[in-house]
Amino acid sequence: MFDVTIIGGGVIGAAIARELARYRLSVVLLERKSDVAEGTTKANSAIIHAGYDAKPGSQKARTNVAGNALFEGWCAELDVPFRRNTSLVVAFSDDDLPGLEDLVARGRENGVPGLSLIDEAELRRREPNIGPKARGALLAETGGICCPYELTISLATHALLNGAEIRLNTPVTAVRRENGVFVCQTPQGPVASRALVNAAGVYADTINNQLSEDTFTITARRGEYLMLDKRFGPAFQATIFQMPTPMGKGVLITPTVEDTVILGPTAEDIEDKDDVRTTAGGLDQVLRVAALSWPQIPTRHFITAFAGLRAHCDRNDFILGEAADVPGLFNAAGIESPGLTAAPAIAVELAGQVADRLSAGKKDSFKPPYATRKPFRLMNQAERETAVAADPAYGRIICRCESVPEAEILEAIRRPLGATTLDGVKRRARAGMGRCQGGFCAPRVLELLSRELGVPQTELTKFGGASRILCGTLGEMPEPQPRAGQERTGETHA
Amino acid sequence: MPEIRKIDLVIIGGGPAGLAAAVAAWDDGCHSLLVLERDVRLGGILQQCIHNGFGLHVFHEELTGPEYADRYIRQVQERGIPFQCDTMVLDISPQRLVTAVSPAHGLVQIQAGAIILAMGCRERPRGALAIPGTNCAGIMTTGTAQRLVNLESLVPGRRIVILGSGDIGLIMARRMTCIGAKVLACVELMPFSSGLTRNVVQCLHDYDIPLLLSHTVIAIEGRERLTGVTIAEVDLATRKPIPGTEEQIACDTLLLSVGLIPENELSLSAGVSLSEVTQGPLVDQNLLTDVPGVFACGNVLHVHDLVDEVSEESARAGLAALAWIRDPAGPAGSSLEPIRVRDGKGVRGIVPQQISRPVQPPKLHLTFRPDAVYKQATIRVEVDGETVLRQKRLIMTPGEMAVVDLPTGRFDPASAREITVHVEVSA
Numbered sequence: 001m002f003d004v005t006i007i008g009g010g011v012i013g014a015a016i017a018r019e020l021a022r023y024r025l026s027v028v029l030l031e032r033k034s035d036v037a038e039g040t041t042k043a044n045s046a047i048i049h050a051g052y053d054a055k056p057g058s059q060k061a062r063t064n065v066a067g068n069a070l071f072e073g074w075c076a077e078l079d080v081p082f083r084r085n086t087s088l089v090v091a092f093s094d095d096d097l098p099g100l101e102d103l104v105a106r107g108r109e110n111g112v113p114g115l116s117l118i119d120e121a122e123l124r125r126r127e128p129n130i131g132p133k134a135r136g137a138l139l140a141e142t143g144g145i146c147c148p149y150e151l152t153i154s155l156a157t158h159a160l161l162n163g164a165e166i167r168l169n170t171p172v173t174a175v176r177r178e179n180g181v182f183v184c185q186t187p188q189g190p191v192a193s194r195a196l197v198n199a200a201g202v203y204a205d206t207i208n209n210q211l212s213e214d215t216f217t218i219t220a221r222r223g224e225y226l227m228l229d230k231r232f233g234p235a236f237q238a239t240i241f242q243m244p245t246p247m248g249k250g251v252l253i254t255p256t257v258e259d260t261v262i263l264g265p266t267a268e269d270i271e272d273k274d275d276v277r278t279t280a281g282g283l284d285q286v287l288r289v290a291a292l293s294w295p296q297i298p299t300r301h302f303i304t305a306f307a308g309l310r311a312h313c314d315r316n317d318f319i320l321g322e323a324a325d326v327p328g329l330f331n332a333a334g335i336e337s338p339g340l341t342a343a344p345a346i347a348v349e350l351a352g353q354v355a356d357r358l359s360a361g362k363k364d365s366f367k368p369p370y371a372t373r374k375p376f377r378l379m380n381q382a383e384r385e386t387a388v389a390a391d392p393a394y395g396r397i398i399c400r401c402e403s404v405p406e407a408e409i410l411e412a413i414r415r416p417l418g419a420t421t422l423d424g425v426k427r428r429a430r431a432g433m434g435r436c437q438g439g440f441c442a443p444r445v446l447e448l449l450s451r452e453l454g455v456p457q458t459e460l461t462k463f464g465g466a467s468r469i470l471c472g473t474l475g476e477m478p479e480p481q482p483r484a485g486q487e488r489t490g491e492t493h494a
Numbered sequence: 495m496p497e498i499r500k501i502d503l504v505i506i507g508g509g510p511a512g513l514a515a516a517v518a519a520w521d522d523g524c525h526s527l528l529v530l531e532r533d534v535r536l537g538g539i540l541q542q543c544i545h546n547g548f549g550l551h552v553f554h555e556e557l558t559g560p561e562y563a564d565r566y567i568r569q570v571q572e573r574g575i576p577f578q579c580d581t582m583v584l585d586i587s588p589q590r591l592v593t594a595v596s597p598a599h600g601l602v603q604i605q606a607g608a609i610i611l612a613m614g615c616r617e618r619p620r621g622a623l624a625i626p627g628t629n630c631a632g633i634m635t636t637g638t639a640q641r642l643v644n645l646e647s648l649v650p651g652r653r654i655v656i657l658g659s660g661d662i663g664l665i666m667a668r669r670m671t672c673i674g675a676k677v678l679a680c681v682e683l684m685p686f687s688s689g690l691t692r693n694v695v696q697c698l699h700d701y702d703i704p705l706l707l708s709h710t711v712i713a714i715e716g717r718e719r720l721t722g723v724t725i726a727e728v729d730l731a732t733r734k735p736i737p738g739t740e741e742q743i744a745c746d747t748l749l750l751s752v753g754l755i756p757e758n759e760l761s762l763s764a765g766v767s768l769s770e771v772t773q774g775p776l777v778d779q780n781l782l783t784d785v786p787g788v789f790a791c792g793n794v795l796h797v798h799d800l801v802d803e804v805s806e807e808s809a810r811a812g813l814a815a816l817a818w819i820r821d822p823a824g825p826a827g828s829s830l831e832p833i834r835v836r837d838g839k840g841v842r843g844i845v846p847q848q849i850s851r852p853v854q855p856p857k858l859h860l861t862f863r864p865d866a867v868y869k870q871a872t873i874r875v876e877v878d879g880e881t882v883l884r885q886k887r888l889i890m891t892p893g894e895m896a897v898v899d900l901p902t903g904r905f906d907p908a909s910a911r912e913i914t915v916h917v918e919v920s921a
Binding site: 227278303306381384389394401403435437440447458462463466470472474475476477 | 596617
């Protein structure tokens with residue numbers, strides 16, 4: 001029996017796990033996928049919002065502004081990338097200008113610092129690539145960008161180092177409460193606990209509605225994105241928003257902390273909560289709308305497209321805290337944008353509430369986060385020299401696009417909560433994230449994963465489940481079918 | 495940092511281009527030379543090209559890729575040309591300072607007299623096409639599949655659709671069939687194959703693999719491993735899918751052969767300007783880029799069809815680089831205004847893009863691709879608006895690089911300003 005079970009290994013679940021690990025509580029996190037950050041967390045805009053957009057008085061507004069203030073400290077402590085690159089909401093017609101003033105007013109009501117209106121000249125000085133129709137912008141100085149999956153892996157690892165259990169590949173198939181104890185059914189058996197944190201993303205309604213009379217509905221709202229090669233990282237300094245719409249904050253263009261550029265998202269409500277496909281219409285729409293912000297999008301230099309699902313709640317706000325009719329059930333549900341920004345605030349608050357409910361005090365000692373080394377690609381000459389001299393595996397570059405040496409791939413596999421899949425390596429070491437998208441390094445990463453994990457390459461997957469990379473070895477293949485007609489001899493070709 | 499080594503000629507890449515350049519420069523007397531190769535062995539991509547058909551032009555016999563590479567590797571070894579494998583070049587400065595790293599030698603810096611860029615190319619990934627669908631397992635480039643099958647005896651898939659009909663795609667269609675997989679179709683967006691005709695015949699037709707021209711993959715299905723793709727015919731003019739022509743194909747693997755991109759990240763770090771068309775460096779007839787002392791050859795310059803042509807071009811680069819080392823103010827370093835070379839009607843990606851003066855006789859070697867299939871074509875070369883050369887070709891296709899040798903006696907190299915090459919349908 002655990003004190004607390006957390007369902008969901010996204011940024012919210014991982015952040016709550018890390019905050020709960022500060023208390024004298026036994027904590028287990030259940031994640032259905034093969035890695036943390038495999039759902040909504042890995043496929044979103046990666047923006048740390050200032051907080052001018054949310055409805056005043058809402059949970060979104062409150063936790064957005066509080067989370068934004070915590071973000072820098074969290075990222076510094078965990079040594080994950082974060083940059084306050086500022087956000088700009090751009091008016092592309094004179095009709096939009098009053099809307100900007102409304103946003104400023106709303107932002108001030110929400111307690112957002114550092115908001116101002118800038119005129120067209122100042123906007124063009126800051127962002128020379130902005131489209132010709134731009135008339136002015138709202139500047140939000142506290143807007144930022146981060147790497148959501150790195151943050152989540154770091155949080156989950158920090159929780160793990162402080163005694164939390166992280167169980168991957170563990171979907172919760174049913175949940176019930178019996179005599180005050182929560183029991184999660186999983187293919188690996190039941191998991192019992194005194195309290196339950198519901199951070200199940202697009203499935204949070206399914207979890208809550210099995211336990212509480214106070215039901216709600218989560219709709220998966222799909223957003224499609226395109227990503228540009230890092231050569232275009234300097235195209236924009238700030239995150240460029242257009243005017244928000246009822247469906248969300250619209251199509252944005254933003255540099256990432258890794259210097260690529262992302263364009264998106266669309267917003268489309270879909271039935272199937274696992275459907276993260278991109279569509280021709282969606283990608284076209286991203287390009288069409290983004291062209292208003294950036295007419296010269298270098299379309300020859302896209303390196304990938306992806307889609308993510310936002311967990312949109314029918315109550316139009318985050319659902320946070322203990323369910324009124326189920327003591328011990330704590331929801332962190334409906335966490336769509338600005339959920340990433342709000343994660344630190346939500347985690348601190350919910351962990352405190354859970355600890356209060358279970359009357360748990362803080363531990364005497366709390367271990368620091370897992371110490372990561374500066375990536376080779378960011379090292380200066382002297383640091384690189386030292387690294388290679390100490391470990392020759394730093395001298396063998398496996399991923400040429402992102403300059404990832406063998407040493408960092410081994411580290412990604414061997415570290416606590418290490419990678420077991422190709423995507424796991426990609427999100428920990430960046431091998432395969434670059435412009436060739438793993439074309440050159442994937443076979444070598446497979447070799448290293450196989451060797452380190454003691455698993456044949458043919459068993460390795462892209463992201464767990466049935467996502468195997470290979471279909472077998474040559475020796476296992478059937479004899480080819482003999483061809484009809486005459487055999488040809490003396491073939492020549494390049 | 496250990497002291498900076500000084501070497502006359504540093505060649506970046508030990509594939510067919512780098513090796514041919516090294517041998518040529520060495521034989522012409524350049525003995526302060528180093529080849530840097532990122533793989534653990536020399537030979538580059540040829541090592542995974544185990545099919546035959548290489549070497550017909552250079553060696554007048556048919557070799558496999560590894561055999562062809564071995565001919566050059568042996569020449570390098572016999573001469574004692576220095577090379578270093580397992581070494582990644584991290585940076586080249588505009589002043590030709592090369593920074594490289596390897597497990598054996600750590601981080602090293604080399605001040606090069608001249609540099610030959612010979613890094614080859616990479617394959618366009620799925621993301622470059624933005625094919626809609628899921629990001630499931632079972633999608634990879636044909637070159638990655640070729641490496642897995644030929645070097646590691648691993649099978650990437652059993653029921654396969656190939657998108658694109660570049661030469662590696664065609665070769666892999668046959669290879670996958672030969673190892674017992676079923677290749678269901680080779681799907682090509684354009685109304686013609688971008689591969690060599692002989693490969694279309696010998697790799698697809700001979701194995702009854704359908705080549706679906708003017709078709710493309712419009713959707714990718716499968717949550718974890720690929721389960722199928724949807725293909726559709728495309729409109730000839732717009733290249734957009736035609737509604738109503740969609741067809742689903744159940745398959746476990748999609749191999750992409752949708753183009754090769756010269757790999758010029760290091761060239762950019764050195765300050766070399768690239769062509770928007772070839773995506774390789776802008777060069778003159780000596781294969782000199784716009785950065786003094788930095789030359790380019792092989793697939794990093796423009797994608798070739800035949801390795802024999804890579805070897806020949808690269809040998810020229812080796813000699814030109816050595817000439818530049820001996821006399822930086824000579825023909826390859828002249829400050830005279832160059833002659834511009836332009837793509838005319840029907841022509842894409844002419845190399846070189848400019849001719850430095852003084853022009854060395856007897857001829858200028860110009861290569862390009864036609865922008866479509868032309869039958870009964872005429873290549874017409876204009877110098878400052880005046881036709882100086884016409885050559886007839888029975889057929890020209892974008893899949894086969896066109897070559898025209900322009901005799902320098904046909905025009906006045908001292909006064910010419912612009913050379914334009916056109917492809918026209920003969921009257």
